[in-house]
Amino acid sequence: MSSLISVVIPVYNDAPVLPFLLERLAPVLFSLDADSEIICVDDASTDGSFELLHSLQKGHPDLHLLRLAANAGQSNAITAGIEYAHGGRIVVMDSDLEDPPEAIPSLLAALDSAPLALAQDSGRWERGWRGVNSMLFCLLSRILTSLASPANVGVFRAFTRAGLDAAMANSKPEGTTLSRFYAAKIPYALVPIARGHRVAGTSSYTFFKRFHLACTRICTYHRIPFLRTPHRPHYTIAKVITP
Numbered sequence: 001m002s003s004l005i006s007v008v009i010p011v012y013n014d015a016p017v018l019p020f021l022l023e024r025l026a027p028v029l030f031s032l033d034a035d036s037e038i039i040c041v042d043d044a045s046t047d048g049s050f051e052l053l054h055s056l057q058k059g060h061p062d063l064h065l066l067r068l069a070a071n072a073g074q075s076n077a078i079t080a081g082i083e084y085a086h087g088g089r090i091v092v093m094d095s096d097l098e099d100p101p102e103a104i105p106s107l108l109a110a111l112d113s114a115p116l117a118l119a120q121d122s123g124r125w126e127r128g129w130r131g132v133n134s135m136l137f138c139l140l141s142r143i144l145t146s147l148a149s150p151a152n153v154g155v156f157r158a159f160t161r162a163g164l165d166a167a168m169a170n171s172k173p174e175g176t177t178l179s180r181f182y183a184a185k186i187p188y189a190l191v192p193i194a195r196g197h198r199v200a201g202t203s204s205y206t207f208f209k210r211f212h213l214a215c216t217r218i219c220t221y222h223r224i225p226f227l228r229t230p231h232r233p234h235y236t237i238a239k240v241i242t243p
Helices: 018-031 049-059 074-084 101-110 128-144 161-169 177-183 207-221
Strands: 005-011 036-042 063-068 089-092 116-121 153-160 188-193 237-241
Touching: 005 018, 005 049, 005 074, 018 036, 018 049, 018 101, 036 049, 036 074, 049 063, 049 237, 063 074, 074 089, 074 177, 089 101, 089 161, 101 116, 101 153, 101 188, 153 161, 161 177
Parallel strands: 005 036, 005 089, 036 063, 116 188
Antiparallel strands: 063 237, 089 153, 116 153
């Protein structure tokens, strides 16, 4: 297994927070006893996020940039980044700093006991419609699908290349990458973290986007076969800028 660590970050209209993200992420990766690469996948942002990342690339020689031709959604952006990644261990995190980069070493350490490590929020409950949506998603997923997903788990996770290969080989080529891990029944470890707060900008991950993701998983993995509507990732990479 390659010792390289790949960090995959989907980006959509997050220009205000991106300099802070790289500022905090760089020392964390430098402290690890392994080479690393950062893969930012711009999901057709309209606020100049991709151009800003390109300018920041000069100070981050391990930063790779992918730009999707059209807005394809967070899960598709993640899939694109994972397929591009070269590392033997892969970390996926949000770009808004609610996933603290400082927790990456704990996720990687958990890979010693399982091929998949999931960050589980232990610090605060989500409020308003976002919290209601999360609870409903977890409840309906357990009732209507064959996927057993833990509560208070979001995008932030790490997995080994061997774990990824096993998930891809033992699940149907549909649904999100994380859903395929669950479908293949890949063992996972839960790593408690306290989620942070955005330091700039506002979240573009709306209630309707979260609701659509929930519906996609339920329709794809419904317990009743004739009610399933398979969803396969679809995206087009328009541009790649390597260091």
